Amino acid sequence: MTDRAKLMRQVQNHAFALNEAALYLDGHPDNEKAIAYYNRQHNLLRQAVCEYEMAFGPLMQNSEAATSGDRWTWVDGPWPWEGEN
């Protein structure tokens, strides 16, 4: 697995955990354990996204990594469906 793929997998893992927690919380908005889990995953996801974007460019259009110096790096491939990550 390339470094890029490893960092991407970290982002995907934490984002998936966060998404699962969010779906559960939609139906149980006062569940303290789920809130704590969500907050933990949220921090981990933020770190993972930051690490990935520093090395390989932006994951979201409104992230700071969308620009790099004079370049709009948002438009640089590879794109997710190309199977490089």
Next chain:
Amino acid sequence: MWSYDKKLQYPVHIKTPNPKTAQIIITQLGGPDGELGAATRYLNQRYSMPYDKTVGILTDIGTEELAHSEMIAAIVYQLTRNLSIDEIKASGFDTYFVDHTTGVYPVAASGVPFDAKYFAVKGDPIADLVEDLAAEQKARVTYDNILRLVDDPDVLDPIRFLREREIVHFQRFGDALSITQDHLNSKNFYAFNPAFDSAENQSANRKRKNR
């Protein structure tokens, strides 16, 4: 993947319900030149685009179209709140109401449900981008017609915003077409399909065409 922002791209605040107007405007959700077709068209055309810049343009415009379908749904929702059965019958909204009550279902103004036949994915960048240019113009005309048919300023304001976006998207697709043509043989843009023909089968293709 996508994530959802809990906001409309542009505000929709309609004070006076009007089911007749809703029945006209819903065509920009489920009709032939509506926002649902636009989003699906652009997001599905991305995979066969060979150039990053055109992929980026399709991704970002396709995503914006999803937000526009939400705005249209918000307009339809606000126009059909708190209706009495008498209002529903008198306005002609009864033909929609009988099947969908006041739920938001993607249909054309004529009542025909949304259909993937409203858009194309041809797998050839020039063909697809020219379709996109036409699609933006057709959506602009539909908004022009809505502006002719509606007079509530609360409705006109977001409709004018959406109409303006069609014009901006048309310009951006013009950029995408010219970026694509810059990558092609300037003497014959159609010498090969950059989404399909590899270097080897380009020459095979040429031989076949010249035979």
